[in-house]
Amino acid sequence: MQAASAKRPQDRKSVIFATAAQLFSQQGYLGTSMRELAERIGIEAASIYSHYPSKEDLLRELAWKAAEAFDTAIEPVLAHVLPPGRKLRALLVAHVCCVIEQQASAGIFLTEWRHLSEPYRTDYLNLRDRYEGHFREVLRQGVLQGQFRPLDPRFASLILLSAANMTAGWRNAEGPLSPEALGQELADLLLQGVIAPTATPPSPN
Amino acid sequence: MQAASAKRPQDRKSVIFATAAQLFSQQGYLGTSMRELAERIGIEAASIYSHYPSKEDLLRELAWKAAEAFDTAIEPVLAHVLPPGRKLRALLVAHVCCVIEQQASAGIFLTEWRHLSEPYRTDYLNLRDRYEGHFREVLRQGVLQGQFRPLDPRFASLILLSAANMTAGWRNAEGPLSPEALGQELADLLLQGVIAPTATPPSPN
DNA sequence: CCGAACCAACCTAACGCTTGTTAGGTTATA
DNA sequence: TATAACCTAACAAGCGTTAGGTTGGTTCGG
Numbered sequence: 001m002q003a004a005s006a007k008r009p010q011d012r013k014s015v016i017f018a019t020a021a022q023l024f025s026q027q028g029y030l031g032t033s034m035r036e037l038a039e040r041i042g043i044e045a046a047s048i049y050s051h052y053p054s055k056e057d058l059l060r061e062l063a064w065k066a067a068e069a070f071d072t073a074i075e076p077v078l079a080h081v082l083p084p085g086r087k088l089r090a091l092l093v094a095h096v097c098c099v100i101e102q103q104a105s106a107g108i109f110l111t112e113w114r115h116l117s118e119p120y121r122t123d124y125l126n127l128r129d130r131y132e133g134h135f136r137e138v139l140r141q142g143v144l145q146g147q148f149r150p151l152d153p154r155f156a157s158l159i160l161l162s163a164a165n166m167t168a169g170w171r172n173a174e175g176p177l178s179p180e181a182l183g184q185e186l187a188d189l190l191l192q193g194v195i196a197p198t199a200t201p202p203s204p205n
Numbered sequence: 206m207q208a209a210s211a212k213r214p215q216d217r218k219s220v221i222f223a224t225a226a227q228l229f230s231q232q233g234y235l236g237t238s239m240r241e242l243a244e245r246i247g248i249e250a251a252s253i254y255s256h257y258p259s260k261e262d263l264l265r266e267l268a269w270k271a272a273e274a275f276d277t278a279i280e281p282v283l284a285h286v287l288p289p290g291r292k293l294r295a296l297l298v299a300h301v302c303c304v305i306e307q308q309a310s311a312g313i314f315l316t317e318w319r320h321l322s323e324p325y326r327t328d329y330l331n332l333r334d335r336y337e338g339h340f341r342e343v344l345r346q347g348v349l350q351g352q353f354r355p356l357d358p359r360f361a362s363l364i365l366l367s368a369a370n371m372t373a374g375w376r377n378a379e380g381p382l383s384p385e386a387l388g389q390e391l392a393d394l395l396l397q398g399v400i401a402p403t404a405t406p407p408s409p410n
Numbered sequence: 411c412c413g414a415a416c417c418a419a420c421c422t423a424a425c426g427c428t429t430g431t432t433a434g435g436t437t438a439t440a
Numbered sequence: 441t442a443t444a445a446c447c448t449a450a451c452a453a454g455c456g457t458t459a460g461g462t463t464g465g466t467t468c469g470g
Contacts (some may be wrong), residue, residue, distance in 0.1 A: 017326070028235065028319075031320070059358075073266055086367055115236070147400065147401055148399050149394075149401045151393075155390065155394075158375065159368045159391065159394055162248065162368055162371035163367055165367070166364065166367035167363075170360065185360065186364065190395075191399045191400050193394075193399075194293065194365075195354070196354045197402065
């Protein structure tokens with residue numbers, strides 16, 4: 001039985017991890033010092049080095065963990081066979097859920113990876129590209145099958161994902177929507193567009 | 206007649222301004238030191254203080270200039286009377302053109318304002334909100350007139366602008382599009398959506 | 411037309427402070 | 441007793457910034 005009184009081995013490490021995720025995504029990697037991170041936890045800065053060999057290693061682990069979280073989130077969607085429209089919708093919803101439920105990780109996935117030094121930066125961009133590739137593939141198929149308008153999959157995936165990433169802080173007038181509902185709202189807007197269909201007037205009765 | 210040989214008064218200041226815009230938007234405000242900025246120009250760090258009282262003043266001027274550029278870009282569109290669909294399209298095109306033609310300023314407008322200290326930060330957010338308000342207003346009218354689908358203007362404007370902001374680095378396979386063309390491409394996607402209209406099959410002949 | 415006064419731009423040198431990181435000692439748990 | 445977690449103390453380097461001196465073009469009185 002592992003005790004849980006004063007010195008805990010794995011617990012502390014995960015607290016450092018979670019706190020760093022929060023601070024890095026709120027204030028940025030460069031805007032967060034090891035001393036501030038340590039103080040937030042209640043230890044000294046030097047003590048962090050018992051768990052992580054450097055500040056950048058911490059960022060690296062955070063970034064990889066975040067990438068993994070996004071991969072995991074869309075994995076079940078990729079496994080299903082669905083028409084492109086439904087599949088793209090499901091991908092967007094899964095992505096939005098991941099962004100909202102893991103806001104801290106998401107912030108790092110989206111912006112703080114810039115401060116990784118080579119070769120990790122390049123490795124990371126490859127991870128991201130592979131992820132975006134799933135969206136591009138669904139878009140490509142939808143265009144091919146005539147269910148999507150003839151759009152450039154690279155351009156469209158960039159637009160869709162950057163829109164999805166911005167939903168993180170969204171709260172509507174009646175308070176926060178559920179991640180699921182917010183994802184559907186976003187998918188409605190992006191898949192069907194802003195313009196109302198002229199062929200079907202609002203409510204013909 | 207003002208000479209232009211060795212000591213130039215206004216010229217140097219604008220070089221500092223432009224170089225700072227470039228570095229701040231590439232590496233971030235915190236990731237750029239005064240010494241690096243100075244070295245890039247070919248002077249010493251201390252010399253910058255003959256032109257700007259502090260690093261943050263530099264950021265502040267950059268941020269305000271960027272906000273002004275966006276306001277100026279959409280001003281002529283606001284002056285015209287247009288149906289909501291056309292107006293929103295024109296706003297998006299103008300915004301995209303501004304993002305692309307002034308990439309450095311745009312980067313600060315979009316991300317680096319976070320490092321402004323109060324009360325400038327709040328002032329800046331108000332500027333941004335006023336700008337986004339123009340988009341919300343057009344969206345509101347479009348919904349009211351039944352030309353847009355029933356969407357939340359606040360949510361939609363957030364989505365549209367975050368998508369537009371991400372076009373900065375976009376290059377398609379045949380090289381860079383003109384800002385104008387890129388803006389139209391984006392507006393097509395956002396206004397009409399991803400899904401092909403079912404009422405009008407692709408090419409019925 | 412010329413030398414002196416002026417002034418803005420730029421420099422060197424240094425300040426106080428914070429940064430990430432390390433060495434070495436302490437302490438409590440297993 | 442062994443070990444991992446944590447501490448104190450300090451390091452070299454970098455940060456934004458300032459004080460004070462140098463330079464060179466501009467301006468103006470004689």
